[in-house]
Amino acid sequence: MYFSVVDRDKTKEFAQLETFDVLIIGGGITGAGIALDAAARGLSVLLIEMQDFAAGTSSRSTKLVHGGLRYLKQMELKEVAELGRERAIVYENGPHVTTPISMLLPFYKGGTFGQISTSVALKIYDVLAGVKKEERRFMLSKEETLGREPLLQQRDLVGSGMYVEYRTDDARLTMEVMKAAFEKGALLFNYMKATAIRTNNLAFTEVVVEDQLTGSISYFKARKVINAAGPWVDEVRKLEEKKAEKQIMLSKGVHLVFDQRDFPLQQAIYFDTEEDGRMVFAIPRDGKTYVGTTDTFYRGDPAHMVVTEEDCEYLLAAIRYMFPQLNLTAQQVESSWAGVRPLIHQEGKAPSEISRKDEIWQSEKGLITIAGGKLTGYRKMAEKIVDLVVEQLKVEYNANYRPCSTKKLPLSGGDLSGSRYFEMFVEKKKPYAIQVGVPEEIAEKIIRLYGTNIDKVLTLMTTRTNLPAYLYGQLQYGILYESVAKPSDFFIRRTGYVFFDMPLVEQYKEDVIEEMAKVLNWSEEQKQTAKEELERDIAIAKMQRI
Numbered sequence: 001m002y003f004s005v006v007d008r009d010k011t012k013e014f015a016q017l018e019t020f021d022v023l024i025i026g027g028g029i030t031g032a033g034i035a036l037d038a039a040a041r042g043l044s045v046l047l048i049e050m051q052d053f054a055a056g057t058s059s060r061s062t063k064l065v066h067g068g069l070r071y072l073k074q075m076e077l078k079e080v081a082e083l084g085r086e087r088a089i090v091y092e093n094g095p096h097v098t099t100p101i102s103m104l105l106p107f108y109k110g111g112t113f114g115q116i117s118t119s120v121a122l123k124i125y126d127v128l129a130g131v132k133k134e135e136r137r138f139m140l141s142k143e144e145t146l147g148r149e150p151l152l153q154q155r156d157l158v159g160s161g162m163y164v165e166y167r168t169d170d171a172r173l174t175m176e177v178m179k180a181a182f183e184k185g186a187l188l189f190n191y192m193k194a195t196a197i198r199t200n201n202l203a204f205t206e207v208v209v210e211d212q213l214t215g216s217i218s219y220f221k222a223r224k225v226i227n228a229a230g231p232w233v234d235e236v237r238k239l240e241e242k243k244a245e246k247q248i249m250l251s252k253g254v255h256l257v258f259d260q261r262d263f264p265l266q267q268a269i270y271f272d273t274e275e276d277g278r279m280v281f282a283i284p285r286d287g288k289t290y291v292g293t294t295d296t297f298y299r300g301d302p303a304h305m306v307v308t309e310e311d312c313e314y315l316l317a318a319i320r321y322m323f324p325q326l327n328l329t330a331q332q333v334e335s336s337w338a339g340v341r342p343l344i345h346q347e348g349k350a351p352s353e354i355s356r357k358d359e360i361w362q363s364e365k366g367l368i369t370i371a372g373g374k375l376t377g378y379r380k381m382a383e384k385i386v387d388l389v390v391e392q393l394k395v396e397y398n399a400n401y402r403p404c405s406t407k408k409l410p411l412s413g414g415d416l417s418g419s420r421y422f423e424m425f426v427e428k429k430k431p432y433a434i435q436v437g438v439p440e441e442i443a444e445k446i447i448r449l450y451g452t453n454i455d456k457v458l459t460l461m462t463t464r465t466n467l468p469a470y471l472y473g474q475l476q477y478g479i480l481y482e483s484v485a486k487p488s489d490f491f492i493r494r495t496g497y498v499f500f501d502m503p504l505v506e507q508y509k510e511d512v513i514e515e516m517a518k519v520l521n522w523s524e525e526q527k528q529t530a531k532e533e534l535e536r537d538i539a540i541a542k543m544q545r546i
Contacts, residue, residue, distance in 0.1 A: 003182045005213070005485045005520065008189070012211070012218050015187050019204050020046045021399075022389055023222035025194050025236050026229035027051075028058035029170070029375055032177035033382035033406075034228055039184035040409060041386065041401040043393075046220055047186060048209055050193035050232075052489045053178055056302060057230050058375070059171035059493050060339025062255065062281055062293050065090050065098055065376045066165045069125050069270075077128060079357060083376045084129020087166055090173075090376065094411040095419035096451030097173045100135065101283070103165045103268045106145060106322075109156040112272040115139070118161045125163065135164035149267040151323045165268070167283065170375055171493040172449065175482055177378070179412035190483055192218070197225065197240040199365040213485060223397065224389050227369040231302040231342045240367045247361075248371055250302060250340040254311040255292030257335045257499055263289040263319075263326060274321040275314070282319070286445065286500045288334065291315050298340050305338040307543050312336070335499050335541040344372045360385055379406050413451030422451075429454055437461055437469040446470060449495070456481065466511040471504075475512060479519055487512055487534040498541050509534060 001007065022038050024031045027049025039045045049055075065087050071079050091098040105122070107113040113121070122137035131137075138161075145160040146152060182188055189209075195217075196208035204221040211218065227236045237244040269282045282291045294311055312330050319328055344359050358373030358381045368388065373381045383404045393399040416422055426447050433443040436458050447454050460480075461473035478484035478494045490512060492498045497505050513534070517527050 002480050003179060003188070003483050004480050005190075005483055006479070008213075011187060012189070012216075015046055015220055016218055018044065018046075018221070020044045020220070020222040021393060022046075022224045022226060023048070023205070023207055023220055024226045024228055025207070026227065026232070027053040027174075027178070027188070027190060028056055028228070028230050029054070029174045029177065029378045030058075030230065030370060030373065030381055031226075031228040032058075032174050032181060033378040034226060034370075034385055035181035035186045035188065036177050036184065036409070037379070037382040037386045037404060037406050038389070039181050039186040040405050041390065041403070043386075043389075043401055045181065045186035046222065047178075047181075047188045048192040048194060048207075048220075049188075049190045050212060051303065052190045052486065052493055053188075053483065054171040054174035054493050056232075057339050057341060058174045060253070060255075060337050061170045061375055062253070063168055063170050063283075063285075063290075064165050064281070065168045065173075069121075069163070076357075080125065081128040081130075082380060083374060084125075084131065086377050086380055088130065088132075089379060089407055090168075091166055092419050093406075093409060094173060094176055094414040094451075095416065095422035096413050096448055097168050097176055097411070098419075099167045099448075100164050101167045101268050103163055103270050104140075104145065104148060104160050105163065105270050106152055106160040107158050108153070109158060111156075112277050115158055122161045122163050131164065137161055137163040149265070149269060151265060151325060152269070153322050153324055165270075167268075167285065168375075169449075169496055171496070173375075173411075175494065176411040176413050176451075179482065180409070183412060188483070190489075191485055194236060194239060197236075197367065199240065199367075205366065223393060225367055226385060226389070227367055230371075231340050233342065233369055233371045237363070237367065237369060240365055241363055244363070247344060247369075249343045250298040251343055252296050252298035252305070252311075252338060252340050253293035254307050254315065254338045255290050255336060256307070256312065256315050256333050257288050257290045258328065258332055259334050260284065260287050260289055262332045263323075263328060265289040265323075269322070271318075271322050273314075273318040275317060280315070280318050282322070288500050290499075291319055302340045305340065306540055307336045307338045311338070312543065330543070333543060335502050336543055337499060337541065342371055358384075360388065382406065413453045415452055425452070433458060437463065439468075439470070442470065446474070450477070453477075453481070465515060467508055467515065471508060471512075472515065475515055476519075479516070484516075485520075487516060487530050488537045490516075491534065492537060498538060502538075502541070505538065509538075 021043040024047040035047045107118050126136045140160045142157050191212040192209045195210050198206040205225045207220045209218045229236045234248050265284045360370045362368045390401050429447045430443050457473045457477045460476040461469040463469050465472050478490050484490045
């Protein structure tokens with residue numbers, strides 16, 4: 001059975017005949033984690049997402065599975081310890097979507113961090129987060145710091161601390177969790193919006209769902225319904241209880257991407273801004289450098305976010321301060337993304353001061369809602385909520401399920417018996433990928449993107465199209481195994497090309513649409529709609545007015 005929109009109608013018909021143990025509303029990393037945990041324990045699982053999987057917060061983060069160093073400033077020691085442990089678990093279960101990188105934390109005279117405080121903070125971080133011996137912090141002099149990154153502001157520089165973060169592709173991480181859940185038996189639908197939640201039947205809850213691709217209506221039944229809709233959790237709660245009090249505040253985060261010819265960063269940097277002392281990341285990746293993030297309250301529609309001139313100027317000012325010799329301008333921004341963090345409401349606090357801890361609450365009618373939390377902690381959040389569901393099912397239905405197993409459960413593409421074998425796997429696969437037609441300069445990148453699923457991608461490659469063979473293989477794999485329904489699904493969330501290879505998108509967007517139209521049997525009207533949606537998303541990434 002393929003994880004594909006090609007099988008969508010048949011799967012919907014089957015799903016409407018079932019009464020699931022759990023129905024999850026929300027297809028970001030939180031919903032994906034819950035689906036995997038529940039399916040792995042033996043529960044029957046249905047998940048619906050009104051947009052594409054990971055289209056919200058889970059594709060618009062700083063793309064780090066990090067241990068929460070910033071929470072030391074807020075003395076949230078328990079969170080630092082838990083995030084550190086979870087970070088290591090994510091890496092072991094998905095080494096292809098998680099890469100250790102060294103992070104440099106510079107300190108300046110009169111700055112937020114001093115030499116002693118930085119050394120002590122990083123040492124505490126090592127202990128709390130359970131950092132591996134080879135990844136523990138060490139300190140650098142001013143000269144050593146500039147040797148690692150000559151672009152840094154030299155005036156008043158004292159030195160720096162080095163520690164390890166884990167870079168990820170947040171949307172790919174979400175997708176690999178989704179695919180692992182699918183492999184365990186979960187049914188997962190993107191572009192399916194919950195429009196009503198009916199609790200009048202004692203044996204189950206009925207969720208009315210509108211297919212955003214066709215407009216058709218489906219009725220799904222489940223013993224338990226979990227609201228994991230991220231920025232939209234309050235809207236979902238109102239489907240069950242019209243007078244539900246607002247619980248979520250939205251904080252907007254923006255990132256800018258530059259070509260490394262314009263921003264030739266050698267070393268990932270974590271630095272505080274001159275304007276307000278907020279911490280910002282600058283990270284090299286795939287020939288680009290991206291910088292972020294902002295942290296401001298947002299009251300608009302999180303489904304239609306743009307990077308404003310004010311957002312852009314804030315980050316450009318931070319870059320000019322820390323990297324003064326560059327003189328970067330908005331015209332050099334190659335792409336961008338904006339997203340929101342759903343935060344639990346805390347009166348009188350600024351966005352950066354609000355805790356990122358997750359919370360679970362249940363309505364009188366039974367809807368279970370989870371909100372808050374971090375990308376890094378998705379697995380532990382899922383464990384907590386599935387523990388709750390299993391306990392309730394045991395009491396109400398005398399049902400018994402297996403204990404949580406996700407601590408040592410590889411994600412799709414990560415089944416290598418641990419991270420230590422991944423580099424060997426990459427080196428072993430590179431010659432084969434090149435032999436079957438993947439350009440040598442991108443072979444390693446493609447292998448790292450798909451992990452142990454790379455053979456399926458390579459098998460689908462062909463030269464009988466206008467697309468490069470590797471790109472055709474990626475597209476077909478995305479349609480068959482990753483539920484790609486629109487060109488933006490492929491170019492943004494399955495490959496990241498809109499963010500990190502815009503020229504490729506511009507060159508092949510028409511050909512991708514043509515190939516998708518063939519496989520998915522689109523009409524001319526559907527092709528035109530797909531083209532307009534992709535052009536809109538490209539314009540938003542380029543910060544163009546639309």
